Structure formats: C-alpha cells, structure tokens
Amino acid sequence: MSATIEFVIDGKEIQGQPGQTILEAAQQAGVYIPRLCYMKGLVPHGSCRVCTVLVNGRPQSACTQPVAPGMVVENNTEKVTALRRNIVEMLFVEGNHFCMFCEKSGNCELQALAYRLGIAAPKYPYLFPTRDIDMSHPDVFIDRNRCILCGRCVRASRDVDGKHVFDFVGRGPHKRVAVNAEVRLADTNLDVRDKAAEACPVGAIMKKRVGYAVPIGQRLYDHKPIGSEIENGKK
Amino acid sequence: MSDNLATVVRDICRKYGRERGRLMDIVRAVQEKFGCVSGPAMDLIAKEVGVRRVQVASVVTFYAFLSEQPKGQVVIRLCNDIIDQMAGAPDVARAFEEELGISFGQTTPDGKFSLEYAACIGMCDQAPAALVNDVPVTELSTDAARRIVRDLRKHMDPSRLVHRLGDGNNAHELVHAMVMNNIHLRGPVIFTPANRGEAIRKALAMTPAEVIRAVKTSRLRGRGGAGFPTGMKWEFTRAAPGDRKYIVCNADEGEPGTFKDRVLLTELPDRVFAGMTIAGYAVGAAEGILYLRAEYAYLQRFLEDLLDKRRAENLLGQNICGKAGFNFDIRIQMGAGAYVCGEETALLSSAEGSRGDPKNRPPFPAQKGYLDCPTVVNNVETLACVTKILEAGPATFSEHGSPGSTGTKLLSISGDCKVPGVFEVPFGIKLSEVLKLAGGEDAIAVQVGGASGQMIAREEFGRTICFDDLATGGSVMIFGPERNVLEVADKFMEFFVEESCGYCTPCRVGNVLLKERLERVIAGQGEPADLEYLQDLGQTIKTMSRCGLGQTSANPVLTTLKNFRATYNALVKKRTDGLQPAFDLGAAVGEAETIIGRKSEHAHA
Ligand SMILES: Cc1cc2nc3c(=O)[nH]c(=O)nc-3n(C[C@H](O)[C@H](O)[C@H](O)COP(=O)(O)O)c2cc1C
Ligand code: SF4
Ligand code: SF4
Ligand code: FES
Ligand code: FES
8 A cells, every 4th residue: 555645625634545636535535526527437538627626726627637745725615616617507508408308307417516506597698509319229319419528428438348439529619429430329339238328427328218217306416416425425 | 433432542541551640641641632531431541540430530520621521622721810801811702702603611513612711821921821722822812812713723733823932942942832931030049040960969979968958058948838948848758767759849830920930940940850859869769750730731842851851961860970879760740720739738649640639637748748658849949949059059048038038039920010020039028129120110909929828008018028028939910000909809719719629618618608798799789797707707718728728718808808998898888778788679579560560669769
C-alpha cells in the first residue's frame, strides 16, 4: 500500500491514493462531486464539465485531475454551484428534453442533477434542434433529442464491449453520436446485453420494452437527490 | 468506377503503410482524388487500416477541408473573416455567386465548382482573399472574381490563375504564388541574414544540457500565445522517461489576423528547421513533425524540397554534421482545416490521425505527447528564435525587448491602416507606436491577439506589447472610426461557434448562446439585464471550458463589455410596458389580425 495523499475539500481533510482522481478520492470519503460524463469503469472523458472544482483557485475537472498533496479544493460553494447550474442549463437547452414524456424520468442523471442544483427552468433560450430517432434495432433505440454528448456509450462500447459501435461525428454544435454503419443501429453488432446499452445517463440510448417496468415514484432519484448514495457512504 | 475507387483507395492506404496514425494523410489523399470521402470509401479505408468505419467518419466529419458529400472539382474558399469583410469580401462573394449561378455552400450541377466560406486563411494583409483548391488568390475585386471563374471554365487549372508572382520566395518555382510577404520592418533577431548550418554546428559543439542552458539564459518564451519558457519545456521533455521523443513545430497559424508564420516559412524556413533540429539534439529526439495548416498547402512542395536539400547537406539524417549518434529527420503533417488543431494537444490528436479533439491534461505533451511519447510543441517563430540564439548567443538575444519578454516579436498587422503586413518589433513597444508604424493612427479600437485576444480602446493605446501586458501571438487588427466594435465581436463569436471542437459543454453550447444574446443587443432589442447575462455566460464559458479555445472564446464579448461599455449601454433600454424588449407585440398578433380582418386596438395603441 502506497502512502496516502492528504488534501482538503471545502475544509474537510481527505485522504487519497496516488493515481486517484479528485472525484474518486472524494467519493471514497463520502463527498459527492456532481458528474455526468464520468462513469465508473470507463476512462474519464472530461467533457461535461459539471465536475469542475477549484483547485487552489484554478478550475479543473475533478474526474480527470489527479490528487496532489496539500491541494485546497472548492466543491460545494455558491460560486462553483452557480457555474455548474449554468452548464446543466446549457445541456437542457441544447437538446429537446421533455421530461414528462420521457421513459428515463426519475432515473435520469441530468434531470436529477438539475433538481439537486435547484434548477426550475433554464434562463437560456431553448435551441430546439432537429435531431433524429433510430428505432431500427430490435432491442435498443437511440433518441438523439436527449443526447448530451457525454461519450459514455462510445467508451463503453470501445473499451468494455470491444466493439466500437458508437463514435462522434461532426464538429462544434454539429457534433452528434453516430453508429458503426451507414445509418442504422440495426446494422451494427450492438447487443442488448452490452455495457454500451446501459451506459447512457439520459434517455438517449434506451432498452426497448422495459420503459415502465419500474413505475414512476419508485425510481432511482424519486426520493433522494442524486449523490446522496455517495454522501451516505453506500458507494 | 467502384473498382477504380477500391484500387485507388487501396493504393493510397498502402502508400501510408496502412497505418492508423496516417489516417489524416489517407483521407486527405482520397478527398483530393475523388472530391469527397464517401461511405464506400470509408468502408474501404477502415478495412485497409484496421479501424471501424465510424472512426473514419469521425475524422472526415471533423475537418472543414474534408467531406462525405462530393465537392466540385474546384473548390473556391473565400475568407469571410472581419478583415476581409471590411475589404469588400461581400461584393466579391456576390460576384462569385452570380458568375457561377450558385450560392455559398453549394456545388454547380456539373460538379465543377463548389463555393464555400473559410475562416481566416492567413492573407489578411492582402484581403479579400480566397483559396482555389490549394492556390491562394489575393486582393480580390468583383472583376477579379469573375475573371477567375471565366479562366477556370477554360482550363480548370487553379495554378494558371497566378498571373503575377509575389515577392521573395513566393516567386520560387515550387511556391509560385501571388502572395506577398509585406515585410515592412526587419528587426535585429528574426529578419537577419542567416548562414545555413551555423547554428546547428554551434549547438553540436555543446552538450544537450548546455544547449538547454543557452535557451534558458536567453529567457525565450513561446511565441504561439501562451508564452511558456522554451528552455523549461525542453528540460521537462528531456527529463521525461522514454526512448522515443518528438519535436513538433506548430504551423497551424489559425488565429484570425495572424500570418507571420506563413512569412517565416516562406522566407526563413531554414531557421525553423534548424530550430527543430537543435531542439531534437537538446531533448534527445530523433523525429520532428511540422504540422502545416491546410490553408498553406501551397508551401508544401517548397518545404519538402528544402528538407531534401538539408538531408543532402547532412543537416538532417544520420550523424548530422558528423556528430556520431545524432540522428534527426522531419516530416510534414498536413492539417485539414480546423482552428482548434493549433491547440497543442488537439494538434497531436490530429497528427496521430484522429479528430482534432484536445486531450485531457495532465499528462502534458512534455510527459506524454505524440503517440504517448514525450514531445516538445513549439511555434514556428519560437524555433526561428532558437536558431538565432544559437547563432549569436543568448546575451545578444536578450538585450532586445523587455526584462520579462526578451527578444523581438513578429506582428501581423491588418485592417484599417496604410501598410498592413509583418513587422518585427522589440517587446515592450507601445500599441500607439505600433499604430504609427503601420499608419493606423485613426483607430478607434485594436484587437490584439486575434479573435481570442482583447479589444482595446483608444484610452489604452499606451499599453505595451509583451507577455505581462498585451500578450499576442502576433495578431493586431486595426479598426477605424467607421467600424462598429460590437459587429466585430459578433463576427468573432461566429468564428468560435464554427471552430469549437464540440467536446465540452460550455464551449459547444455557451458560444451559441452568447452569440444569440449579443446579436439581440446589437439589434436594439436588449435590456440592461442582458449585459449581466452576457457577463455571467461569458465568465462561465471562460471558467468551465476544457481547453484554451473555450477559455478565450468569450473574450470578444467580455473585453468589449469592459472597454466599450458605453456602446452597449447606448443600445439597451428598459421597456416601460413590462414586456421583454425582444417581444414584438404587433408581430405576435399579426396572424390573428389577418384572420379576423381587423387591427388589434392594444397592439397598435
Ligand atoms: C485554440 C488554440 C489555438 C492555437 N493555435 C496556435 C497556432 O496556430 N500556432 C501556435 O504556435 N500555437 C497555437 N496555440 C498555442 C499552442 O497550444 C501551444 O501553446 C504553442 O504551440 C506552444 O508553442 P510555444 O511555446 O513555442 O509558443 C493555440 C492554442 C489554442 C488554445
Ligand atoms: S447517447 Fe447517451 S451515452 Fe451516448 S453520448 Fe449521448 S448521452 Fe452520452
Ligand atoms: S473548449 Fe471544449 S469544446 Fe471548445 S475547443 Fe476546447 S475542448 Fe473543444
Ligand atoms: S464528469 Fe468530469 S467532465 Fe464530466
Ligand atoms: S485572411 Fe481573411 S481575416 Fe485573415
């Protein structure tokens, strides 16, 4: 066992291991740092930016930044939370998120994070993009209206399933998730048991025919805010 | 036809060793041959190189010069950045459209011509400018545009559009361009007579550690924008574990208003290649890569030829200049049209054959760069300075400039001034003196550092060009009394929206939102609260973005909000009727009025 690395998050002493990221070390100590593109078991992406913390005053993404001795991290402060709120609002207006009609509602990390951060309605104007839906696959569908470009499906398929079914195409505001075929998900070798089929934090990649297996009211974030499982030391 | 596709694609892939790392070269070659990288071509490439089709698609769809859909045999890319707009690009655009009978973004039905807009192509001192395939055409007028199309219809050969040759090496047979260098001020460091091989020989007479010490003693800082001490960067790379190390010269020069690296590569490429070689010796690298932006492809043959000459003179290759065991060679990696690829980690992604996505840091390139090997990334001008430091000694270098910013700086000056072009000035020079040099004393505003830099107002023209005050990679854009600074800012926001890589949320989404609200204010539909909105949104993009692009993309708005507050204040107003300023009641009830056949009493009260 190598020496621990001691640092501070919002005044609390944390002990991390060499090679750990700030997010992982915090999580181990029961401190929740909001995240969307991070998923345990996948290489960190650093793209959503909601995990941004101030490290000795400088913004860094907690999911990619390694722990270092003596660093002073600002996480749950009004300043940082305000910035994160803006990022989550951007994700809402960038896509078409109609939570009341979405099967993912209650299990959705984006929605849950918005509640946790206290977002009632975004202050930014909705961009109402035209995005497509791919129902071609027998067991899994893609609704790009709800994609937040977190890359979890891309990494899960590439690194865990070893298939590389998904990747990003286009640049900037035109960026989107594409599949390894001319157009249709059905023409790829995605299997419903693949990690990629359950990696999506939102309702963009969904399994068919199980949408309401768990009724609304009994879903993951229906009673406790996202992150409370970490704060209660369950994970 | 499809047999032909299969054979040609296979040959291209084989030419590049079917290496995944050469995917950029492969797709560029396929694009050049067929005018697109079609779905079937992507399938073929994927199979040859051993990747998935979607990986090829992810590369092809990233770069402006690559496309899935067929492009015309000749693609005309007109720069529509602010400087060209001021110089008459909109009229030139109309002339192209009329002559070709198509709009921008379209291809003629016969498949011969495509018309596109490009971000700054590095010809701002001779705007309006365009690229016709690889061939730059400059100082365009409506007449010139029509003549270009008529001539091309006759021969379809862009190289025959060059009727007059530019100055210096632009007239070299391997360059053969109408581009002008416009060097108006030669300083004591860069634009001085060079003796090929002298700097390398002097370096090789020292130990690598001594070379690094010389660079450190000169206090040279990076000329690409960030100003990192070059000697320190080399020391980190030298110390990083690994047998293979790389030297990368950043010739992406995409910052709007910057064109001094183009002039350096045209006039003093030996200095640049020597600098790379010296860096290779100092850090223990055997390979160098010059990452050249696609817009400068017309310089490629000239530069390749020079590399051959240097190999023949043993300034590259094995046991360079007789130094046993010192081997170093350089290859040119062409870009494909993406500003973000100037960001050093995006550049490395691109050179590795991927989308130009920036990488997560740490690790930094000095630890893990190109192909995960320790890598030095330096700007063209930085490397040219290195050569001079070795030639003349660090003390001669650091006697110029200011204490925190030694040496001279190449400025690329464009916009409303009498003599736009390249000026080598000592660091520490006042902005007002720069304006005098270029004949731009009337300026009401100067954008220093390109789109990502700062808009400076008259009251601050006494500030100085240096790392500690007005830092710039070289771009100085001058705006005269008749210009509207907010429209300039809006043009820059358009640039950032287009050029964001889209990886991270604040930059991908935030810039779109920032532009929307800025335009609302410009249109006179903003209220005072919109200025706070712009400030808060801009600050969020700056703080939360992943790479330098997003961290600076809000600057056009943030620096004009700071320095031209009165202009904003004059545009915003509080409405007294309690409605939002952007809300037009008359328009909102218009349709209902038509249906019922009478005017609303309230809307027209
Ligand atoms: C969006 C963006 C674009 C950049 N473009 C360039 C460029 O075109 N040329 C360049 O030398 N540096 C550019 N840089 C800076 C590089 O990331 C890097 O700092 C530089 O190449 C290092 O070289 P230097 O230390 O010699 O300046 C850019 C940075 C960003 C964030
Ligand atoms: S589909 Fe889901 S997992 Fe994939 S990038 Fe979009 S939001 Fe992320
Ligand atoms: S700031 Fe983010 S989206 Fe913008 S270019 Fe950098 S990584 Fe890409
Ligand atoms: S969780 Fe760290 S950037 Fe998305
Ligand atoms: S060439 Fe058009 S702005 Fe630089």
